[in-house]
Amino acid sequence: MDGEGIFVVFEGGDGVGKSTQARLLADWLTAQGRxxxxxxxxxxxxxxxxxxxxxxxxxxxxxxxxxxALMYAADKAQHLYQLVLPALHRGAVVIxxxxxxxxLAYQGAGRVLEPERVEQIARWATEDLxxxxxxxxxxxxxxxxxxxTDKDRVEGAGAEFHVRARRFFLDLAAAxxxxxxxxxxxxxxxxxxxxxxxxxxxxxxxxxxxxxx
Ligand SMILES: Nc1ncnc2c1ncn2[C@@H]1O[C@H](COP(=O)(O)OP(=O)(O)O)[C@@H](O)[C@H]1O
Ligand SMILES: [Mg+2]
Numbered sequence: 001m002d003g004e005g006i007f008v009v010f011e012g013g014d015g016v017g018k019s020t021q022a023r024l025l026a027d028w029l030t031a032q033g034r035x036x037x038x039x040x041x042x043x044x045x046x047x048x049x050x051x052x053x054x055x056x057x058x059x060x061x062x063x064x065x066x067x068x069a070l071m072y073a074a075d076k077a078q079h080l081y082q083l084v085l086p087a088l089h090r091g092a093v094v095i096x097x098x099x100x101x102x103x104l105a106y107q108g109a110g111r112v113l114e115p116e117r118v119e120q121i122a123r124w125a126t127e128d129l130x131x132x133x134x135x136x137x138x139x140x141x142x143x144x145x146x147x148x149t150d151k152d153r154v155e156g157a158g159a160e161f162h163v164r165a166r167r168f169f170l171d172l173a174a175a176x177x178x179x180x181x182x183x184x185x186x187x188x189x190x191x192x193x194x195x196x197x198x199x200x201x202x203x204x205x206x207x208x209x210x211x212x213x
Contacts (some may be wrong), residue, residue, distance in 0.1 A: 005035075005088040006203060007129070009099040011169055012137035013162060014155050016185040017192065021135065022097045024193040025200065029093050037087040040097035042075040045082045051075040056152040063153075065112040072103045073125035080126050100126055101134060105168035106154060109161050115168075132203055135196055136173045139185035141166055 008025065010018040019040075026038040043052030054060065055071045076099075087094045100122045108115040141162035173180035181199045183192050 005092040009131040016137040035092040077125040105165040109164035137185040
């Protein structure tokens with residue numbers, strides 16, 4: 001796709017270092033003179049911020065899993081439309097802290113909705129746009145969420161839920177190794193950043209036509 005930017009996503013559980021690594025990668029690319037759009041899901045649009053509050057707040061009582069899935073999907077649709085696609089069309093590098101895999105992993109881990117149906121909704125919402133690279137920061141959930149005291153609805157879900165979500169993330173990566181980099185999350189911050197940079201560097205030097213020069 002000539003004239004297109006590249007789309008990089010960081011995935012994994014809470015507290016694995018997604019925001020840390022997304023920021024480091026953004027700084028590195030910016031220093032090279034690239035336009036970088038650093039963003040996140042859910043919530044990084046005006047509509048998305050409202051939806052984020054809807055899906056993560058405790059104050060709504062019992063939320064229908066289908067309603068929850070549709071709110072996540074609506075956030076993604078707006079995010080793609082308003083922010084991700086325009087940036088990619090300008091040739092920017094878009095770095096998103098979470099994307100479709102988080103929806104698949106968390107909705108799938110809930111064991112209420114059929115994963116195939118959730119994926120159909122998520123892909124429809126995102127116009128089937130796949131990241132050029134997804135970095136999965138993998139961590140035993142017992143070592144991640146455990147440290148957070150003020151938990152939102154997702155963080156406060158049971159340990160089993162987070163174990164299943166981790167499995168979903170790993171299975172998604174295993175099914176499409178070419179587009180994933182899986183890194184153990186508690187190795188050194190700089191060590192992880194170097195692995196990410198190496199992979200992005202090879203993406204940026206890919207043959208013309210696949211990635212913007
Ligand atoms: N590789 C790492 N090793 C140890 N601590 C880390 C590492 N990466 C991030 N951290 C720390 O873990 C916490 C969560 O990191 P953060 O990037 O906010 O995670 P996430 O965005 O995935 O929730 C922060 O205090 C951060 O400094
Ligand atoms: Mg974060």
